[in-house]
Amino acid sequence: MAEILDGLKVSKEIKAEIKAEVEKILESKRRAPHLVAILVGNNGASKAYVNSKVKDCEEVGFRSTLLKFPSTVSESELLEKIDELNKSKAVDGFIVQLPLPDQIDQEKIIKAIDPRKDVDGFHPENFGKMALEMDTFLPATPFGILTLLERYNIETKGKDCVIIGRSKIVGRPMSILMGRKDFPGNSTVTLTHSYTKDIEEYTKKADIVITALGDPHFLKGEMIKDGAVIVDVGITRVDDDSPKGYYLAGDVDFDSCAAKASWITPVPGGVGPMTRAMLMKNTIIAYKTSVYND
Ligand SMILES: Nc1nc(=O)c2c([nH]1)NC[C@@H]1CN(c3ccc(C(=O)N[C@@H](CCC(=O)O)C(=O)O)cc3)C=[N+]21
Known part of the structure; x- marks a missing residue:
């Protein structure tokens, strides 16, 4: 009879470790890590996942922002938002919840994300680094x-x-x-x-x-x-x-x-639950490696 690999339990341990790190950050008067999630459309599962990511952020003490777009959003509108998030000194990492509606070229969207803020680890540069065993965000x-x-x-x-x-x-x-x-x-x-x-x-x-x-x-x-x-x-x-x-x-x-x-x-x-915990992990890594938070 198998023993259980208890992802829920381990995810709680990891979130507690991250929370302790955030408390130290706040004690030293620095701002909290900030994760932004982009949700396009009305897919029930996607909404549930994104909401749980927001909840996880609260739990570990991150700031989070949920940006919602209608399923009719144009590619250029999304690209504009991504450009803004790439430049924002107040955002450490962001994700675009997948899948995206058909009129949007998913590859183009992923490539537009600054690899340093790509906490999903989906950008080709990060995927390449992963394959080459270099330090990067893992999916x-x-x-x-x-x-x-x-x-x-x-x-x-x-x-x-x-x-x-x-x-x-x-x-x-x-x-x-x-x-x-x-x-x-x-x-x-x-x-x-x-x-x-x-x-x-x-x-x-x-x-x-x-x-x-x-x-x-x-x-x-x-x-x-x-x-x-x-x-x-x-x-x-x-x-x-x-x-x-x-x-x-x-x-x-x-x-x-x-x-x-x-x-x-x-x-x-x-x-x-492990997936969710690792997104928090990647976000705190993005925060710590950000040039804006020295
Ligand atoms: N840009 C992007 N990044 C993602 O990481 C991403 C995505 N898009 N699109 C969809 C998939 C799916 N995914 C899951 C996350 C958490 C649970 C999860 O927490 N599952 C709970 C159950 C949740 C429930 O009750 O519905 C569990 O297995 O215990 C599942 C699946 C992330 N994804």
Whole structure:
């Protein structure tokens, strides 16, 4: 029976550490770190995530600003706002919540963000630095997974790690980070995706499986080996008869996988809260490295 990689618990520890740092900053009469979030449109999940980021900021003592735009906003309007945030001495970091509506070129928006304020770590310059093992902002979800593995002292060196899903914000960066020459890393990484002939052939042999495909209960116990470490990034709203009208489903079939795994993350309470904590971490890093806060 697997032990739980408790992301909620570790995220609270990390937020408490950040809060203590903020208190020291304030004692020395400096301003608090400031995170800005841009939300475009009315997507329910996006709104919920952005609101939780604002709440996290309050919790750790950051200043936060939520900027809302209608789904009809033009690309140039967004670019103008980004330019303003790039220049603002009062803003340490900002994020543009994804996905964006179709009329907006996501790549263009991400490239417009000053890499020094790119606390999501999505800018190509930061992605490149990540791949080159240089100091930079790591994307929050992969950073959260690494931190969770680190805090539970999960050995990754020399392990076979299989990642399912090659998204730009999770699977692809995760595949790079797990193969880097630092801890947690040094794994032998296989990045599987929709064109992989037989995913099970890989997952069955893997010491570590990281699922990030968004397909509820995809990974079944019979697809993993005894003692594997299972990290579930998937989080899909599935309609049901509960008062909320939905429940949150991971990519992992929890019960059958937990019966065989050594460690497993739950959904909710696993990778999600870690993602949020690492955004706070990146924001305080942005604050500390900002040329305006010496
Ligand atoms: N620019 C940008 N940056 C992001 O980091 C980003 C994004 N866009 N777009 C969407 C994804 C998704 N994402 C999550 C964050 C927190 C939870 C989270 O806290 N989940 C809770 C449950 C939350 C709930 O109850 O709905 C949990 O797993 O326990 C999940 C998913 C960040 N993303």
